[in-house]
Amino acid sequence: MKKKKKPAGLQKRKAISGYLFISPFIVGFLLFMVKPLFQSLYMSLSTVNVSTSGFQPVFNGIENYKKAFLIDPDFNRLLTEELGKMVVNTIAVLVFSFFVALILNQKFRGRAFVRAVFFLPVIISSGVILGVEYDNTLLAGLQETIQQSANSDTSITAAIENILVTSGVGSRVFETVFEVVDGIYDVAISSGIQILIFLSALQTISESMYEAADIEGCTAWESLWKITFPMISSMLLVNVVYTIVDFCMRTDSEVMEMITEQMTLYLDYGFSSAMAWIYFVIVGAAIGLCALFLSKVVYYYE
Amino acid sequence: MSKAAGKIKKNNNFWERNRMSEGYLLKKTVMGICVRIIRAFLLFGMCFLILQPILNKLSISLMKESDLYNPLVVNVPLHVTAANYQLAADFMGYGKAFMNTLFISLSIAFLQIAVCTLVGYGFARFKFPLKNFWFACVLLMIVIPPQTVATSLHLHFRFFDILGIFKATTGSTLNLRGSVLPYYMMSAGCMGLKNGLYIFLIRQFFRNIPFELEEAAYVDGCGTLRTFFSIMLPDAKPILTSCFLFAFVWQWTDGFYSSMFLGNVELLSIQLTRIADRLGQYFQNVLKIQGGASIGYTNCIVATGTLMVIAPLLILYLFVQKGFVESLSSSGIKM
Numbered sequence: 001m002k003k004k005k006k007p008a009g010l011q012k013r014k015a016i017s018g019y020l021f022i023s024p025f026i027v028g029f030l031l032f033m034v035k036p037l038f039q040s041l042y043m044s045l046s047t048v049n050v051s052t053s054g055f056q057p058v059f060n061g062i063e064n065y066k067k068a069f070l071i072d073p074d075f076n077r078l079l080t081e082e083l084g085k086m087v088v089n090t091i092a093v094l095v096f097s098f099f100v101a102l103i104l105n106q107k108f109r110g111r112a113f114v115r116a117v118f119f120l121p122v123i124i125s126s127g128v129i130l131g132v133e134y135d136n137t138l139l140a141g142l143q144e145t146i147q148q149s150a151n152s153d154t155s156i157t158a159a160i161e162n163i164l165v166t167s168g169v170g171s172r173v174f175e176t177v178f179e180v181v182d183g184i185y186d187v188a189i190s191s192g193i194q195i196l197i198f199l200s201a202l203q204t205i206s207e208s209m210y211e212a213a214d215i216e217g218c219t220a221w222e223s224l225w226k227i228t229f230p231m232i233s234s235m236l237l238v239n240v241v242y243t244i245v246d247f248c249m250r251t252d253s254e255v256m257e258m259i260t261e262q263m264t265l266y267l268d269y270g271f272s273s274a275m276a277w278i279y280f281v282i283v284g285a286a287i288g289l290c291a292l293f294l295s296k297v298v299y300y301y302e
Numbered sequence: 303m304s305k306a307a308g309k310i311k312k313n314n315n316f317w318e319r320n321r322m323s324e325g326y327l328l329k330k331t332v333m334g335i336c337v338r339i340i341r342a343f344l345l346f347g348m349c350f351l352i353l354q355p356i357l358n359k360l361s362i363s364l365m366k367e368s369d370l371y372n373p374l375v376v377n378v379p380l381h382v383t384a385a386n387y388q389l390a391a392d393f394m395g396y397g398k399a400f401m402n403t404l405f406i407s408l409s410i411a412f413l414q415i416a417v418c419t420l421v422g423y424g425f426a427r428f429k430f431p432l433k434n435f436w437f438a439c440v441l442l443m444i445v446i447p448p449q450t451v452a453t454s455l456h457l458h459f460r461f462f463d464i465l466g467i468f469k470a471t472t473g474s475t476l477n478l479r480g481s482v483l484p485y486y487m488m489s490a491g492c493m494g495l496k497n498g499l500y501i502f503l504i505r506q507f508f509r510n511i512p513f514e515l516e517e518a519a520y521v522d523g524c525g526t527l528r529t530f531f532s533i534m535l536p537d538a539k540p541i542l543t544s545c546f547l548f549a550f551v552w553q554w555t556d557g558f559y560s561s562m563f564l565g566n567v568e569l570l571s572i573q574l575t576r577i578a579d580r581l582g583q584y585f586q587n588v589l590k591i592q593g594g595a596s597i598g599y600t601n602c603i604v605a606t607g608t609l610m611v612i613a614p615l616l617i618l619y620l621f622v623q624k625g626f627v628e629s630l631s632s633s634g635i636k637m
Contacts, residue, residue, distance in 0.1 A: 014428050014429065014430070015430035015431065016430075018424050018429065018433070019424075021424025021425075021428065022421045024490060024491055024492055025417075025439075025492045025501070026436065027491055028488065028492045029443065029491070029492070029493070032455065032487075032491055033446070033451060036451035036454035036455050036458060037450065039457075039458075043454060103344065106341070108338070108342075114345050114349060116623050117349045117353060118348070118349075118352065119623075120352060120353075120619065123616075124555075124615060126551070126552055126556075128555055128556065128557030128572075128574060128575055129571075129608055129612060188351055245445055249448070256447070260452075263452070263456070269454075273450075276450040276452075277450065279447065279450075280446060280450045283447070284445060287445060
């Protein structure tokens, strides 16, 4: 460019300015993501000695990975628990946010207020505030005492739970559902963004489709599954990915806490990186599987 | 059918119209009322579910310690007191921490959104080789947990150096742990909290602006930069406000990056996590009470502190609720 031979073509100039626009990202990505990523991969394969002059990783093969899977007593258990919770949570959040979005898309008095309330958790239950509420083991103890003193067996939910469990049909499934219902607060506060995404998708569906279906004698229930669901299925994929990422990256997840603890408390950088990599690969695989499976189901209009 | 009947005889009452539609009108009206009642119940329940913890914290924070153990006091405090707020403010160093948090959140949010806008615009409106590859990198960045790279970033900034310049001149590397500089550098490189998400959203927005607008500007002799600043940016105001608010709020409550890179700055989010310990120490060392503060009272002070941290955000949310919700949903997130 500087030699001023002749002005470069428009395509080339646009390509250059495109690169200039995204250059901050490229620099940041290489410096603060790629380099540390490779470094942590290398560290996970070695023992790291930290001294005041610097840090020397000494290569030791897959020792750290062996330690994570075979020696450490907690890691396997925490990992499987976390993945199980992830599956249940993702399904719960998706179902919840889908139906809430359906309701919020209708017209009724006070809709703006209700929308504001549902979106409130995104603002206030993020980051450290969630951690404070749940880190408080003392509080949990207090709650238990309160629950014991108020004999909770007489509540309606407990009675229904009893009937359903003793009915003998798939009690394992029921138990999972009860867990979700008991934890409805967690589901509600972690589905703000998902509701919003579904809502914006619902608003793009043209009214005439429903009218046509109505005239042809389609019931509301049928048009929900035949029109609404396919039309927003592409957003389903986005939401699944977002939910999984959001759930696994929250700082108060037990695996995350273990990784941070190993690093900051015990200064065992190698082991901590190895665990982080295992976690990342597994979560990435889960997202990939979901995306692969869902992209077969998703219907693209246009 | 009922509509047609209604038009013919306007003064027909409801039952007559119902008879003419063979019971359809009654069925429809009853169904409509039922749906509205059920919906109202559901919405009330769920709104209460979300608001209850905040209301609960509010009532607890106004109670005296004796009220906490009084079984007759459930939600409305018997002795209203502001002493808890005073105590929590002292433990957190509220005034100073508030100013620090405000400054850091504002500057970080501004920097992040400025850079993300540039990058998002670049991805949306230019064709260049390897574009898809770089965009895949953005998506990858959203998915990689920051904890994976945290370890080596931690060491990277502990022994910081640019191409060995510092090592050569002063003989040792720079220790940037505990200073705010690393986080600003990361933000300038789009590697802050959830920056991939902002890039993604901003790109989606810019993609939907018609190309004719841009071409007209080019034909009229606008350069690339001028087109960006005077044609594109004013259009993107709603999405940029949204992203800015998110960046601000999430930075405000963030614990991970703050404790990782801003450990020495007194921030509200960090102070909040330490409030319980400080209360215990205060009880043991100043009031000389063995065993520290009681469970209930610790809980009460933590609730008060949490309220004080989110109060500015709540007030902000009340005023710019539209900026958070409406503009994001109207921007139309499309894949």
